[in-house]
Amino acid sequence: MRTLIKNGTVVTASDSYRAAVLIEDEKIIALESNPGADADEIIDASGKYIFPGAIDVHTHLDMPFCGTITADDFTTGTIAAAAGGTTCIIDYALQTPGETLQAALDVWHQRAEGKCAVDYSFHVAVTDLNDAVMAEIPALIKKGYPSFKVFMAHKGVFQIDDATLLKVLKQSGEAGGLVLVHAENGDVIDVLVKEMVAAGRTEPLYHALCHPPQAEEEAVNRFITMAEISGAPAYIVHLSDAGALGRVADARLQGLPVYAETCPQYLFLNIDRYSEPDFGGAKYVMSPPLREAGNEEYLWSGLASGNLQVVATDHCSFNFKGQKELGRHDFTKIPSGAPGLETRVQLLYAGGVNEGRISIHKFVDLVSTAPAKLFGLYPQKGSVTVGSDADLVIFDPEAAFTISQATQYQNVDHNPYEGFTGKGVPEKIFSRGRLIFDSGKYVGQVGHGRFQPRKPFTGL
Numbered sequence: 040m041r042t043l044i045k046n047g048t049v050v051t052a053s054d055s056y057r058a059a060v061l062i063e064d065e066k067i068i069a070l071e072s073n074p075g076a077d078a079d080e081i082i083d084a085s086g087k088y089i090f091p092g093a094i095d096v097h098t099h100l101d102m103p104f105c106g107t108i109t110a111d112d113f114t115t116g117t118i119a120a121a122a123g124g125t126t127c128i129i130d131y132a133l134q135t136p137g138e139t140l141q142a143a144l145d146v147w148h149q150r151a152e153g154k155c156a157v158d159y160s161f162h163v164a165v166t167d168l169n170d171a172v173m174a175e176i177p178a179l180i181k182k183g184y185p186s187f188k189v190f191m192a193h194k195g196v197f198q199i200d201d202a203t204l205l206k207v208l209k210q211s212g213e214a215g216g217l218v219l220v221h222a223e224n225g226d227v228i229d230v231l232v233k234e235m236v237a238a239g240r241t242e243p244l245y246h247a248l249c250h251p252p253q254a255e256e257e258a259v260n261r262f263i264t265m266a267e268i269s270g271a272p273a274y275i276v277h278l279s280d281a282g283a284l285g286r287v288a289d290a291r292l293q294g295l296p297v298y299a300e301t302c303p304q305y306l307f308l309n310i311d312r313y314s315e316p317d318f319g320g321a322k323y324v325m326s327p328p329l330r331e332a333g334n335e336e337y338l339w340s341g342l343a344s345g346n347l348q349v350v351a352t353d354h355c356s357f358n359f360k361g362q363k364e365l366g367r368h369d370f371t372k373i374p375s376g377a378p379g380l381e382t383r384v385q386l387l388y389a390g391g392v393n394e395g396r397i398s399i400h401k402f403v404d405l406v407s408t409a410p411a412k413l414f415g416l417y418p419q420k421g422s423v424t425v426g427s428d429a430d431l432v433i434f435d436p437e438a439a440f441t442i443s444q445a446t447q448y449q450n451v452d453h454n455p456y457e458g459f460t461g462k463g464v465p466e467k468i469f470s471r472g473r474l475i476f477d478s479g480k481y482v483g484q485v486g487h488g489r490f491q492p493r494k495p496f497t498g499l
């Protein structure tokens with residue numbers, strides 16, 4: 040089966056050029072300036088961009104958390120991803136204390152197998168380190184899992200101490216892995232939460248006030264210090280704060296292999312959201328929390344300057360009704376997380392490219408190419424190149440959109456960006472050569488998505 044996409048403009052992280060893209064089965068086999076017509080199907084992409092499929096390296100689908108389970112599973116989540124132009128996700132398998140890392144992977148593979156609309160892979164979260172788990176780290180890197188997450192927050196649940204952090208960094212770094220961190224000081228947060236609750240301050244806003252930006256900046260700095268001591272590369276997930284960004288920028292100026300992602304919620308929303316009436320602020324309870332107004336522009340500058348290399352979502356959806364409501368009288372019982380898998384690409388294009396904050400090439404890099412390189416998927420993914428997977432987005436830069444829960448594919452009863460408008464819509468989405476989304480309609484097959492083993496870390 041051959042498909043020819045002609046008359047479009049191919050846009051990569053470095054170039055834009057007119058070319059026809061010839062797909063055979065799952066791969067791009069030619070980029071031609073004068074296309075022949077020997078294809079089974081010809082698609083006219085006049086006036087459209089052709090981007091490499093976007094990659095979301097931070098999702099939580101079908102995840103038990105806070106006594107409930109995320110609203111999106113691997114089917115609804117990956118269909119929503121595809122709707123928004125994302126053709127590969129990396130989710131997190133979380134180790135249960137006392138169990139092996141492989142046991143966690145087995146559970147997550149079972150949750151995803153046969154249920155995905157797009158390709159997927161897994162990071163492994165280390166919550167309980169012992170000698171056997173230490174030995175698993177290099178073995179898992181060889182098996183295609185080269186990224187390990189640790190938590191400096193969530194005291195009493197996932198949080199590890201500094202000794203464990205240093206050991207994981209050393210072990211992973213020596214074997215070609217990358218350590219990802221949730222950088223907030225969990226001890227500080229724990230004290231503040233207890234004080235707040237004891238004082239009867241239980242509304243959603245107090246969640247944010249118990250997670251001060253200094254607690255993030257401190258943890259980012261400590262993580263970078265540990266990474267420097269260990270000689271390992273380091274990656275900070277969901278960086279939310281200007282101060283923390285400053286620490287990353289300093290480390291990079293020194294030449295340290297420190298990388299960081301931010302998420303749309305920190306670029307487009309701020310702390311005012313916690314004051315929405317009727318407990319509406321609960322929809323935005325996440326960690327780190329939304330920050331003060333004005334902080335967003337620092338993060339945009341971080342994207343433009345290259346100090347932040349990735350925009351991912353931390354998609355972790357819980358319904359308002361029946362789930363977020365669990366914490367109506369106590370913010371500590373609100374399941375933490377928000378949806379975003381479907382809207383990341385459009386938001387970043389409209390708010391970034393259209394608003395002149397980042398170039399179109401930087402946009403492609405942030406949502407696709409840099410994630411592919413950092414997480415061992417390049418050039419199979421993250422690129423429009425002969426030999427790459429035909430994961431492609433035909434994007435209409437002139438089409439207008441309005442974000443709404445009523446029209447989304449995400450299986451959750453609200454959307455944090457309800458009513459946001461802009462220009463730029465993913466029109467046709469290809470996953471390994473198969474058309475899976477066409478003008479807003481899912482035309483793919485659940486189960487088409489395949490597990491993607493990844494290569495060891497080599498840098499950007």
Ligand SMILES: [Zn+2]
Binds near residue numbers: 099
């Ligand atoms: Zn997360």
